[in-house]
Amino acid sequence: MRDVAQRVVSMADGMGASYVDSRVVQREREFISVKNEEVEVANSQDDMGVGVRVLVDGAWGFASTNRLDGRSLEKCARRAVEVARGGATVRKYPVQLAPEPEYQDEWIRSVEIDPFAVDMAKKLELLTECSKEMLREGVGVARASLVFERDTQVFANSSGSLIRQVFTESGGSLYALAVNGEQTQVRTYPCTIWHDIQGEGWETIEARDLLGNAPRVASEAVQLLSARPCPEMTTDVIIAPNELALQIHESVGHAVEADRILGHEADFAGTSFIDPDMLGELRYGSEVVNLFADPTLPGSRISYKYDDEGVKAGRVDLVRDGVLVGLTTSRESAHELGLDRSGGCMRANNFDHIPLVRMPNVSLEPGDVSYEDLIASTKKGILLDQNRSWSIDDRRLNFQFGSEAGWLIEDGQITEMVRDPIYADITPQFWSKCDAIADEDDWRIVGYACGKGAPSQDGRVAHGCSHARFTGLKVGGKKS
Amino acid sequence: MILGKKCLQDMAEMGLRQADGFEAEIHLENYNYGLTRFSEGQIHQNISMEGIYVTARVFDGRRCSEVTARAPEPEKVAEAVRRAAEALVAGAVRPQRPLPGPDKACSVDENGDIPGFDACVPENADRWRGRVAERAVSVIEREGPRPFGRVATEFSERLIMNTAELISYAPRTSCNVSFTAIRDTGYGYSERSGFSLDAINAGEAASEAAGGCNLSRDPEPFPEGEYPVILLPYAAADLVSFVARLGADGEAVAEGRSFMSGRAGERVVSDLLTIYDDGADEHGCPILFDGEGVRKRRVDIISEGIASGLLYNQTTAAAEGEVSTGHAPVVRAFGSFRGGASVSPQNLFLAEGDAPVAEMIEDTDLGLLITTLHYTRVVEPRDVVITGMTRNGTFLVRNGEIVGPVKNLRFTDSYVRALNQVTHVGSQSLLCGEGVGGIRVPALRLDSLRFTGTTEF
Ligand SMILES: [Zn+2]
Numbered sequence: 001m002r003d004v005a006q007r008v009v010s011m012a013d014g015m016g017a018s019y020v021d022s023r024v025v026q027r028e029r030e031f032i033s034v035k036n037e038e039v040e041v042a043n044s045q046d047d048m049g050v051g052v053r054v055l056v057d058g059a060w061g062f063a064s065t066n067r068l069d070g071r072s073l074e075k076c077a078r079r080a081v082e083v084a085r086g087g088a089t090v091r092k093y094p095v096q097l098a099p100e101p102e103y104q105d106e107w108i109r110s111v112e113i114d115p116f117a118v119d120m121a122k123k124l125e126l127l128t129e130c131s132k133e134m135l136r137e138g139v140g141v142a143r144a145s146l147v148f149e150r151d152t153q154v155f156a157n158s159s160g161s162l163i164r165q166v167f168t169e170s171g172g173s174l175y176a177l178a179v180n181g182e183q184t185q186v187r188t189y190p191c192t193i194w195h196d197i198q199g200e201g202w203e204t205i206e207a208r209d210l211l212g213n214a215p216r217v218a219s220e221a222v223q224l225l226s227a228r229p230c231p232e233m234t235t236d237v238i239i240a241p242n243e244l245a246l247q248i249h250e251s252v253g254h255a256v257e258a259d260r261i262l263g264h265e266a267d268f269a270g271t272s273f274i275d276p277d278m279l280g281e282l283r284y285g286s287e288v289v290n291l292f293a294d295p296t297l298p299g300s301r302i303s304y305k306y307d308d309e310g311v312k313a314g315r316v317d318l319v320r321d322g323v324l325v326g327l328t329t330s331r332e333s334a335h336e337l338g339l340d341r342s343g344g345c346m347r348a349n350n351f352d353h354i355p356l357v358r359m360p361n362v363s364l365e366p367g368d369v370s371y372e373d374l375i376a377s378t379k380k381g382i383l384l385d386q387n388r389s390w391s392i393d394d395r396r397l398n399f400q401f402g403s404e405a406g407w408l409i410e411d412g413q414i415t416e417m418v419r420d421p422i423y424a425d426i427t428p429q430f431w432s433k434c435d436a437i438a439d440e441d442d443w444r445i446v447g448y449a450c451g452k453g454a455p456s457q458d459g460r461v462a463h464g465c466s467h468a469r470f471t472g473l474k475v476g477g478k479k480s
Numbered sequence: 481m482i483l484g485k486k487c488l489q490d491m492a493e494m495g496l497r498q499a500d501g502f503e504a505e506i507h508l509e510n511y512n513y514g515l516t517r518f519s520e521g522q523i524h525q526n527i528s529m530e531g532i533y534v535t536a537r538v539f540d541g542r543r544c545s546e547v548t549a550r551a552p553e554p555e556k557v558a559e560a561v562r563r564a565a566e567a568l569v570a571g572a573v574r575p576q577r578p579l580p581g582p583d584k585a586c587s588v589d590e591n592g593d594i595p596g597f598d599a600c601v602p603e604n605a606d607r608w609r610g611r612v613a614e615r616a617v618s619v620i621e622r623e624g625p626r627p628f629g630r631v632a633t634e635f636s637e638r639l640i641m642n643t644a645e646l647i648s649y650a651p652r653t654s655c656n657v658s659f660t661a662i663r664d665t666g667y668g669y670s671e672r673s674g675f676s677l678d679a680i681n682a683g684e685a686a687s688e689a690a691g692g693c694n695l696s697r698d699p700e701p702f703p704e705g706e707y708p709v710i711l712l713p714y715a716a717a718d719l720v721s722f723v724a725r726l727g728a729d730g731e732a733v734a735e736g737r738s739f740m741s742g743r744a745g746e747r748v749v750s751d752l753l754t755i756y757d758d759g760a761d762e763h764g765c766p767i768l769f770d771g772e773g774v775r776k777r778r779v780d781i782i783s784e785g786i787a788s789g790l791l792y793n794q795t796t797a798a799a800e801g802e803v804s805t806g807h808a809p810v811v812r813a814f815g816s817f818r819g820g821a822s823v824s825p826q827n828l829f830l831a832e833g834d835a836p837v838a839e840m841i842e843d844t845d846l847g848l849l850i851t852t853l854h855y856t857r858v859v860e861p862r863d864v865v866i867t868g869m870t871r872n873g874t875f876l877v878r879n880g881e882i883v884g885p886v887k888n889l890r891f892t893d894s895y896v897r898a899l900n901q902v903t904h905v906g907s908q909s910l911l912c913g914e915g916v917g918g919i920r921v922p923a924l925r926l927d928s929l930r931f932t933g934t935t936e937f
Contacts, residue, residue, distance in 0.1 A: 040593070045548040049531065057809045062527040066550040079528045079606075086610035087516060087523035095524075112805055113503070140735045179736040184862050272913040387717040391857040391890075393869040398890055398935045400867050404858050411518050422859070424890070424933055441921055453528075454914075455515060466756075 001026065002164065004068055004158035013158050017054035017084070017099065021157035022029030023308060024050045024068075025351035028116060034127035036135055040143070042124070049351040052077055056084035058094020064352035071088040094429065098334035099344050100311050102160040107305035111201030115148040115170045118202050119428075126210065133214035134176045138222040141177035142183075143161050144210060147169075147195050161310040169301040169460070171197030171447060172205045174214055178221040185224035185419060187217045187404055191242050192387050197300045197447035197460070200368040220405065223417060228419035229477035230406050236381030237423060237473040238357060238374060243403055244364070245446035245463035246387045249425040252284075252291055253359035253450075253461070255396035256318050256326070257345075258333035260357075263307040268454050270394025273427070276337055282324040285431025288367055288443040290318040293328055295344060300462040302347070308355035311344035318362065322432070330357050349457035356453045361445070366369045367437030372468050374438050381405045382475060384421055406442035408476075423475045433473055438466035483510050485649045486589050487641040494537060494903070495557035496643060498567050503539040503579055505555065505772070508532065509879055511636035512602070516609040521617045521627050524643055528606060532561040532744035539579070558672045578798055579644040581799045587649035587767040590637070594651060596648055596766030597635075601653035603804040605753040606657075608634075608677055616659050623690035625661035625668065630633040631682075632656045632914060638810070640773030648773035654765045655679065656914045659686050660872065661693035665784050665937065666885070668692030669852055669872035671714060672767060673911045675765045677809075682748050692851060695885065697871035700887035704931045708847035710877065712842045713910040716830070716924040718853045718868070721893045724755055724825045726861050727896070728781045731822050739863055740787045749786035750902035754831040759806065764827045765918045767810060776789060776806035776827070826917030833905025833922060839904035840925040842880040848889075848929075849875040859892060867892040890933035901927040 001024045010019040029045040038443075049066035050073065061084025065076040127144040134142035148170050154161045173195040178185045190196045190208055198204045239247065259265060260272045274282065295304050295313035306312055309331050318326045327338065328345040348357035375383070384403040392399040406421035407414045425433075443466040450461045491680045501606050505749035510532045516526040534551040537544060538561065547564040551557050600660050620627035624877045630872070661668040670688040712717070727748075732738040740748060756789040759767045759776030769775050772794050781791040792800065793808035809824035841849065848870075856868030871889045906922030913919045 001835075015675060039544060042545065043548060044542065046560075047548075047550045049550060059523060060526055062525075064527075064531070066531040083514070083516075083526045083528050083606055086606055087613075089574075090518060090521065090523045090614050092520065092522045093820050106889045111887040140737065156759075177737070179862075181736055181741075182862075184737055186862070187676065228492060263628065264524050265519060266519060266662060267658060269631050277817075335844075352531065354525065354527060389857045389859045390869065391855045391867045391869070393888060393890070393935055394871055396931055397937075398888075399871065400890060400892065400933065402867075412590040422892075428896075450627070454517060 001154040001163060004050055004073065005154040006162065007193065008050055008073045008077050009046045009156045011074050012052055012054045012081055013211045015077060015081045017056050019055040019079055019158055020052065021155065021253035021310065022050055023348065023351055025095060026152045027350060028150045030116065030148045032127060033143060034125055034131045034423040035141060035143045035276060035329060037128055037131045039124065045418065047136050049078065051351040051353065052080045053354060054080045054194065055086050055095055056081055056087040059084050059097060061087065062354045078287055088293045089459045095332055096335045096340060097331040098138065099138045100331060100342060101184060103306065103310065103312065106164045108166040109303065112169045113202035115202045116150065126397060130174055130214045130272055131212050133211065134174065134218035136218055138178045138180065138225065139176050139218050140179040140340050141175065142218065143175040145195055146172040146205065147197060147407060155306065155308065155310050157310050160385055163306045163310055163443050165306065167304070168201060169197050169199050170201055170204050171195030171361045172208065174210055176218040176221040178225050178465045180225045183225065187223050187224070188386055189213045189217045191446060193386055194447060194449045197301045198445065199299055199303050216345065224405060224419045227417050227419040230418040230475060232476040233364055234376050234472055234474050237470045237475060238382065238383045239470065240385045240467055241444055242385045242446055243384055244468055246390055247401060247449060248364055248463045249359065249448060249450065250363055250392045250395060251430065253362040255427065256328055257357045258327045258329040258337060259361065261327065262333055262336055263304065269452060273395040273397050278324055280323065280325060281321055281390055284324045284428055285322045286434050288321045288437055289319055289322045289431050289434050290365040291294055291362065292317050292365065293343070293345065293360050295360045296362045296396045297403060297464065299447065300361050300445045302460045305344045307344040309342065310345045310346045310425050311342045313344040315361065328357050331356065347459060349459050353457045358456065358459050359461055361462055361464060364437065364468050366440040366443040368435050368439055371438040371442040374436055374467055375409060375414060375471060378412060383408040383409060389393055397427050399427065402411060420477045421475055422477065431468065433470040434468055435471045437468045440464035482590065482635065482637055482651050485639065488637065488649065489641065489647065489865040491557045492552045492639055496641060498558045498561040498565065499538060499643060502565055504561060505537045505579060505640065505642040505920050506536040506561065508639045511635055512634065514605050514609055515612050515630060516634045518613050519619060519628050521621060523613055523774040534560050534563045538564040544775065547933060549882050551861045552794060578794055579642045580646050580772055580774045580794060580804065581644045582646045583775050585775060586775050588650045588768070590651055595760060595768065596652045596675045598653045600633045600677050601633055601655065604677065605635065608882050609633055612657060612682045613804055614703055615682050619683050619686035620659065620690045622660045623687065623694065625663035625666065625690050625693040627659065629659035641815040642773065646773045648769040650768045652767065657682055657685060657691040661689040663693050664697060665699060666693040666697030667872045669714065670694060670895050671912055673765065674828045675914065677679055684812065689704040692873045697885065699885035702876060702889065703933060704889060704934055706928050706930050708844055709923045709929045710844065710847065710849040713849045713850050713921050713923055714852040714912055715914040716921045717919045718856050719899060720755055720828060720830045721919055722864055722866055723895050723899060724828055726864050728791050728825065729823050730792040730800055730802065731796040733790055743787050747785045747901035748787045749782060749785050749896065752833060752902050752905050753782055753785055753899060755782040756780045756826040756829050757791065757827050758829060760825045761827065761829065764829065764920050767826055770806040771808035771810045773806065774804045776805040779805050791825055793823055796822050822835055828919040830921040832907055834907050835904035836907050840923065841877055841882060843904065845879060847877045848886065864895040865870055865892065866895050887937055888935045889931040891929055892932040893930040898926055898929055903927055
């Protein structure tokens with residue numbers, strides 16, 4: 001793999017590119033899903049190829065192929081150089097990159113139990129049992145899924161970097177859909193549709209006790225059918241980590257991406273309400289809100305030592321004491337923003353895509369109150385669990401989130417379960433309502449996926465957070 | 481490069497010989513995808529991807545296993561089948577899925593006249609994208625706004641072969657452009673799709689985006705509430721797409737998850753609406769056969785407001801005593817882990833009506849004209865309750881005239897309810913949507929859509 005990565009770099013280099021990088025990725029993947037005790041999917045995948053990115057006359061070009069013989073590599077390098085030349089005709093200024101040292105290094109994410117070494121029969125048995133446990137009166141769909149992935153990746157560039165990294169990840173989830181002819185209700189565990197994938201091995205599947213949770217997930221889905229709709233009210237809202245993670249993702253993670261801020265996604269996903277001039281000035285949230293990006297957090301599916309531009313990763317503060325202080329960047333955007341160095345946030349989904357600015361573990365720092373005290377100190381409110389729907393505008397301001405279930409809180413006690421809760425707000429106003437965040441004991445990393453870019457890349461993301469409380473937030477039931 | 485039927489067939493045959501007496505199915509896709517994106521008039525992304533995917537599925541009565549690989553050479557195909565056959569031992573119960581047999585209509589001669597294929601695309605794709613981007617940038621800049629956009633080309637060939645002697649083969653092409661024009665507070669948008677390069681008039685599309693942008697500057701705030709709306713085709717496509725995808729899935733209907741559950745033959749939306757899926761219609765980007773190699777039949781999902789047809793794949797059809805309509809999703813094997821729907825209407829059409837947009841405006845006392853809908857998500861699938869934002873130009877219509885732009889609004893409403901409010905169907909449809917297939921719709925006027933929030937821009 002090292003050989004292929006370096007060869008294609010020197011080929012493109014010889015064709016007139018001023019900068020070249022390449023990534024060779026070998027991917028193994030397993031996705032198994034059982035629905036109503038029958039196997040829906042039992043798919044294993046095996047993939048390898050190379051992507052080469054070049055700068056020619058100050059314009060980007062990229063080509064990829066899964067043919068790795070010498071002739072095909074040369075053709076791939078030539079295609080990258082040719083598309084760059086084609087693009088150079090529509091150019092106002094040459095692309096420039098923030099400087100980065102060269103590295104020769106290797107980093108392997110260690111896991112306790114290799115998930116690919118676990119017998120397929122054992123995996124299928126677990127899922128079939130879970131599905132059987134969930135399939136009860138009122139449940140129409142009882143689905144259990146497992147996913148495993150391993151990428152072995154070599155990065156090389158024309159500055160002399162050569163970096164090998166290995167990423168292993170595992171996820172698994174339960175989904176129960178209850179139907180009664182008038183409505184459908186869903187409960188999931190531990191995470192809506194992304195299987196809460198972690199940068200760990202089979203041990204993470206054992207730790208989440210899918211089988212033990214199956215009866216609860218199913219019975220809550222059925223209970224929701226007869227629960228009353230969430231009342232319309234302005235109240236204190238405590239958001240659970242599996243829902244808050246997506247809130248962070250949509251209203252912070254995407255908003256602070258330098259490529260969106262600079263307009264690179266304006267034709268598609270949109271831009272951001274943030275302007276680079278707002279750094280150090282914009283009040284993003286209340287004083288208890290501290291947010292950061294840290295690609296080096298252990299146990300997360302997105303964690304890495306070097307990003308896909310060969311930049312050594314480190315922590316970047318985004319919001320400090322409620323004020324915007326940082327952005328997620330690439331080498332190109334760091335240069336455009338006048339920064340010394342890239343924040344090391346570039347990731348590509350597989351060899352055949354270009355790297356994009358991604359949100360490496362964009363997380364909310366824990367507070368100092370225990371989860372129990374957070375609930376106990378809430379006089380009147382609602383606890384929201386698990387995202388069911390999400391939508392946000394193209395500048396990341398106006399959002400509306402729906403949850404699977406809500407539990408009313410009266411005098412510090414969790415009381416009645418309600419269905420179809422929805423809350424909506426404007427990003428900085430929402431984060432300014434945050435008055436308390438649960439402590440480190442409650443803090444966890446939630447594994448997600450994110451569709452970004454064109455062609456869309458289903459990228460790895462994860463967000464760390466604990467339960468957090470937002471005062472005076474408007475909530476209501478489903479509107480139709 | 482298009483390899484041709486024989487080349488792919490040789491690879492697939494070599495694979496099927498490894499099936500070891502099991503039933504087996506092989507999918508091969510040889511693809512090339514190119515994309516050029518520009519921002520502020522500068523190309524910032526220019527890519528060219530190619531590769532061959534193989535997916536091998538092996539069946540044994542009620543067991544099934546599947547292996548996917550990106551496979552440049554025939555040995556890889558054979559290896560995928562061998563691995564799938566080995567893994568079958570561990571396979572668990574799965575509903576019986578009868579393998580489809582051969583259908584001559586699904587295997588085209590690549591040297592003949594092929595629906596949905598333009599040989600100019602493989603020859604000129606990279607150069608064409610650059611030229612189109614250049615033209616769009618110059619047209620939009622000349623009219624004032626800053627240009628953003630993307631130009632995509634795709635050519636591919638798919639072959640599906642199984643042990644029941646099915647051989648389905650077809651190459652196809654698609655081209656798509658979308659332009660966004662921005663000028664201080666103004667936004668404009670346009671989109672064009674087709675399977676041939678000639679179908680795309682980039683200059684006209686760029687001018688549409690620039691014009692919309694210039695009209696939408698300095699929007700006024702407008703309160704949430706329930707209003708009549710005129711949806712340009714980009715926005716109307718979202719309603720038709722969600723209603724067809726969530727409603728017409730035969731399995732969802734059987735499981736009580738669809739608004740069409742138990743309502744076959746009843747009126748479910750306005751009688752002005754006829755929605756169908758047709759993989760052969762060259763007004764879209766034709767797809768001859770589905771992800772199982774079965775010929776895509778035209779399905780009239782809604783005929784003049786009446787729930788009339790559902791979509792099936794081999795498995796869901798067998799479960800309901802129906803015949804597959806050829807709607808198993810055509811997806812690349814390296815998709816997401818999110819799990820997909822069992823069927824996918826990838827060539828949707830909303831039949832044209834007789835109302836020009838100008839007439840819709842004239843017939844509106846107070847309402848909104850909406851260019852596109854953004855980030856639309858399902859709040860409740862059964863009633864197709866969707867939330868999302870307006871984007872790229874929202875205009876106030878008063879006393880039969882457009883009076884000016886308004887700030888974007890959030891809506892939350894049942895699309896089924898909304899499609900019961902249709903008063904006018906546009907006389908001119910537009911092919912929307914990127915990638916596989918597409919959705920061809922005219923503009924729509926609805927008597928009501930519910931807006932639940934406002935923005936500052
Ligand atoms: Zn995202």
